Amino acid sequence: MSSPAPPNASPQGSFITEEALKRLKTRHAAERRFKLYGQVAIGIAVVALVTLLISIFGQASSAFSRHVLTFDTTLEAAQVDPSGTRDPGAIERNVSGFNLLLQDELAAQFLPEDADRNLQRELYGMFTRLAVLPIARETADRPETVGTRQSFSVALADDIDLYLKGGVSNRTQVKLGAITPVSGSLEDTVVVEFGRDTAGADIANAIERFRAQGAGDNEPTALIQMGQTWFRATDITDTTASLAYVAGARTMPGADTQGAALVLEQGQENRTVTDRQLAWTMLLKDQGRIKSVLNTSLFTNSDSTYPELAGTAAAIVGSLLTMMVTALLAIPVGIFAAVYLEEFAPKNRMTDLIEVNINNLAAVPSIVFGLLGAAVFINFMGLPRSVPLVGGLVLGLLVLPTVIIASRAALKSVPPSIRDAALGVGASKTQSVFHHVLPLAAPGILTGAIIGMARAIGETAPLLLIGMVAFVAEVPDSPTDESTVLPVLIYKWSTGAERAWEPQTAAAIIVLLVFLVLMNLFAIILRRRFERRW
Amino acid sequence: MDGNVEDFTETTTPRQAENMAEMIKVDCRNIDVFYDDKQAIFDVSLPIQDRAVTSLIGPSGCGKSTFLRCINRMNDTIEIAKVRGKIYMDGADINDHSIDPVLLRSRVGMVFQKPNPFPKSIYDNIAYGPRIHGLAAGKHELDGIVESALIKAGLWDEVKDRLTAPGTSLSGGQQQRLCIARAIAVSPEVILMDEPCSALDPIATARIEELIDELRERYCIVIVTHSMQQAARVSQRTAFFHLGKLVEYGDTERIFTNPEDSRTQDYITGRFG
Ligand SMILES: Nc1ncnc2c1ncn2[C@@H]1O[C@H](COP(=O)(O)OP(=O)(O)OP(=O)(O)O)[C@@H](O)[C@H]1O
Numbered sequence: 001m002s003s004p005a006p007p008n009a010s011p012q013g014s015f016i017t018e019e020a021l022k023r024l025k026t027r028h029a030a031e032r033r034f035k036l037y038g039q040v041a042i043g044i045a046v047v048a049l050v051t052l053l054i055s056i057f058g059q060a061s062s063a064f065s066r067h068v069l070t071f072d073t074t075l076e077a078a079q080v081d082p083s084g085t086r087d088p089g090a091i092e093r094n095v096s097g098f099n100l101l102l103q104d105e106l107a108a109q110f111l112p113e114d115a116d117r118n119l120q121r122e123l124y125g126m127f128t129r130l131a132v133l134p135i136a137r138e139t140a141d142r143p144e145t146v147g148t149r150q151s152f153s154v155a156l157a158d159d160i161d162l163y164l165k166g167g168v169s170n171r172t173q174v175k176l177g178a179i180t181p182v183s184g185s186l187e188d189t190v191v192v193e194f195g196r197d198t199a200g201a202d203i204a205n206a207i208e209r210f211r212a213q214g215a216g217d218n219e220p221t222a223l224i225q226m227g228q229t230w231f232r233a234t235d236i237t238d239t240t241a242s243l244a245y246v247a248g249a250r251t252m253p254g255a256d257t258q259g260a261a262l263v264l265e266q267g268q269e270n271r272t273v274t275d276r277q278l279a280w281t282m283l284l285k286d287q288g289r290i291k292s293v294l295n296t297s298l299f300t301n302s303d304s305t306y307p308e309l310a311g312t313a314a315a316i317v318g319s320l321l322t323m324m325v326t327a328l329l330a331i332p333v334g335i336f337a338a339v340y341l342e343e344f345a346p347k348n349r350m351t352d353l354i355e356v357n358i359n360n361l362a363a364v365p366s367i368v369f370g371l372l373g374a375a376v377f378i379n380f381m382g383l384p385r386s387v388p389l390v391g392g393l394v395l396g397l398l399v400l401p402t403v404i405i406a407s408r409a410a411l412k413s414v415p416p417s418i419r420d421a422a423l424g425v426g427a428s429k430t431q432s433v434f435h436h437v438l439p440l441a442a443p444g445i446l447t448g449a450i451i452g453m454a455r456a457i458g459e460t461a462p463l464l465l466i467g468m469v470a471f472v473a474e475v476p477d478s479p480t481d482e483s484t485v486l487p488v489l490i491y492k493w494s495t496g497a498e499r500a501w502e503p504q505t506a507a508a509i510i511v512l513l514v515f516l517v518l519m520n521l522f523a524i525i526l527r528r529r530f531e532r533r534w
Numbered sequence: 535m536d537g538n539v540e541d542f543t544e545t546t547t548p549r550q551a552e553n554m555a556e557m558i559k560v561d562c563r564n565i566d567v568f569y570d571d572k573q574a575i576f577d578v579s580l581p582i583q584d585r586a587v588t589s590l591i592g593p594s595g596c597g598k599s600t601f602l603r604c605i606n607r608m609n610d611t612i613e614i615a616k617v618r619g620k621i622y623m624d625g626a627d628i629n630d631h632s633i634d635p636v637l638l639r640s641r642v643g644m645v646f647q648k649p650n651p652f653p654k655s656i657y658d659n660i661a662y663g664p665r666i667h668g669l670a671a672g673k674h675e676l677d678g679i680v681e682s683a684l685i686k687a688g689l690w691d692e693v694k695d696r697l698t699a700p701g702t703s704l705s706g707g708q709q710q711r712l713c714i715a716r717a718i719a720v721s722p723e724v725i726l727m728d729e730p731c732s733a734l735d736p737i738a739t740a741r742i743e744e745l746i747d748e749l750r751e752r753y754c755i756v757i758v759t760h761s762m763q764q765a766a767r768v769s770q771r772t773a774f775f776h777l778g779k780l781v782e783y784g785d786t787e788r789i790f791t792n793p794e795d796s797r798t799q800d801y802i803t804g805r806f807g
């Protein structure tokens with residue numbers, strides 16, 4: 001009261017000293033700093049996630065659509081059913097007969113009578129041999145259509161598809177205006193005159209730009225379209241050009257035909273699609289016969305050596321079957337083990353030892369479980385290789401520790417007063433656990449189980465060791481059929497040599513992600529339901 | 535109270551003719567309790583009267599709860615706890631191997647310090663005990679048990695319209711009365727209460743005390759309390775514990791007016807504890 005205020009007192013009052021203010025300031029600064037660290041951490045996580053999603057979806061986008069050729073044909077009985085029995089099996093097996101139908105139709109349109117085998121192979125190479133398999137199946141299902149005219153669509157080969165989606169080579173298009181042939185012949189060179197002054201210069205500029213970008217000995221190509229005919233430019237000046245015939249109508253274009261140039265960064269020796277194939281593709285496209293459709297075969301087809309035919313159906317079913325086995329093993333066993341350890345087991349050395357071992361087991365690399373599975377289930381117990389049963393058992397063992405640990409944590413979090421209450425009214429230990437503790441722990445246990453399953457569904461390594469990497473072309477019907485799973489399929493596709501595997505792989509990753517999201521959603525819904533009961 | 539409520543303590547009727555003061559329901563003799571090697575209760579002998587409220591008082595940590603839990607063998611659930619000595623209930627040794635603790639606990643109900651209703655409906659809270667013991671033959675009978683338990687616990691009027699509401703949605707005092715109703719519903723003979731009012735406000739406490747006073751006519755009640763006033767108000771007999779030993783036991787009136795032991799004197803006058 002009468003004692004004087006300290007010399008360094010602040011105006012707020014004697015108890016807010018200079019020193020206290022300073023401490024307060026550092027404390028506030030520390031708080032702000034910590035908040036900033038947190039925000040930066042969240043930011044990094046979000047950026048990483050977004051980048052991942054963008055890159056995967058960006059890559060996969062092209063896999064979700066696919067280019068098909070519509071194709072009308074008469075299902076000649078002699079071609080598609082040489083035996084004449086209309087036996088569906090025989091029709092379905094006669095893939096080469098259907099291939100001939102397709103090839104004949106294309107050849108009639110694009111090939112001269114005397115086309116050599118190389119030219120034929122180039123044209124037929126726009127489709128894989130199995131592209132007609134769906135047609136064969138469709139016909140086998142409806143043998144009465146043999147002999148009638150039908151409309152089908154067939155998938156274009158992966159490289160053509162990729163080209164149509166903007167891949168294979170960088171390109172630019174140049175409108176040329178009217179073009180008039182002045183001399184030469186289709187067999188040799190055609191010399192043309194551009195109606196527009198700068199047409200030749202525009203092409204030359206485009207070529208020059210690509211050449212500047214391109215590496216080393218790569219020579220850009222300029223393809224010129226005049227009406228129904230495609231040429232390759234061999235020599236270009238500002239107003240004239242020498243052209244070599246590539247594909248299309250074999251008649252000399254008339255005077256003042258509207259033309260366009262397609263300048264490609266790569267020459268055909270550096271491309272997977274030849275100039276002729278490009279020209280044919282463009283001609284078919286101009287006819288409106290090439291369409292982009294939703295790639296449903298990604299979900300309905302099984303694996304294939306051809307990326308445009310490969311689908312995830314077998315792997316999805318395989319994953320489902322495997323998860324079923326995993327869940328049937330890991331969830332009940334995990335819950336019962338947790339309940340026993342947490343509620344019934346005496347606390348002694350033995351249970352301590354078991355607890356330590358379970359915790360360690362959760363950290364064992366998954367590949368070790370694969371080795372164990374191969375040794376025990378396949379070699380010792382004689383179960384078949386590559387089947388979801390074995391895969392599920394291995395994954396079940398793998399996630400068992402996770403489920404046990406999560407379930408124990410959930411059981412531990414149930415207040416002891418509930419146990420006391422139950423025991424207090426004369427419930428037995430088992431009754432108190434099953435009537436009260438377990439239902440209260442259910443949401444937590446469920447979360448643990450789902451986390452375990454989510455880990456299992458993404459596992460690849462242990463499944464490789466038990467042979468689930470085998471090529472499986474059939475959708476498995478039961479857990480004892482040969483099968484593969486999504487992550488293994490992704491691994492296999494990612495090692496494919498063709499460029500088209502890249503979007504395919506990304507698409508399969510998205511399927512896996514969707515699987516995971518659905519599982520988590522399911523868990524959340526179940527959680528809500530359980531929690532609402534209280 | 536409702537006059538139609540049946541008498542749940544029929545088993546003791548033949549002895550009702552005897553002098554009330556002499557009627558011993560639970561006879562504890564030479565009880566020792568150990569937690570591992572640490573002894574918490576030292577040679578306590580305490581005969582507990584039927585149809586009366588016996589309060590256990592004493593400073594914190596003196597072993598009141600431990601002793602209380604011996605009576606319904608809740609100490610069995612604590613792995614490190616070992617109980618020595620004899621406890622007779624109606625002349626039968628409750629620690630005998632032939633007596634199942636589950637059956638014992640259906641005859642000795644317990645109310646805990648913190649209200650701990652099951653996270654279920656009010657109805658299911660009460661009905662749980664009768665269900666697991668098979669006390670009701672059908673839904674109708676079960677409804678009757680629930681109703682009479684709630685009436686006896688003085689909660690019926692407050693909850694009769696919302697029996698399906700969760701028990702945890704009640705107020706603290708109502709929850710504690712729900713727990714008492716839950717204990718009553720299995721027709722126990724003895725009710726143990728471990729500081730049943732410590733989490734409640736004075737009004738809820740008064741309500742529970744009133745209830746205990748009513749229940750006294752039918753049950754043998756043992757209550758642990760930290761409140762001298764509460765012990766004085768509700769109990770007929772009082773036992774004072776100190777450091778695990780029973781220091782003094784007698785009529786509440788005498789303990790509070792004329793304690794024999796100086797430690798009791800010190801405690802009730804607030805000199806320690
Ligand atoms: N589960 C237990 N494990 C080990 N020691 C215990 C356990 N429960 C109680 N004890 C010990 O036994 C002694 C008596 O405890 P108890 O809980 O019976 O005291 P209390 O009289 O009920 O105390 P309070 O009035 O604070 O509730 C204390 O020393 C306590 O540390």
Ligand SMILES: [Mg+2]
Nearest residue numbers: 598599600728
């Ligand atoms: Mg206590």
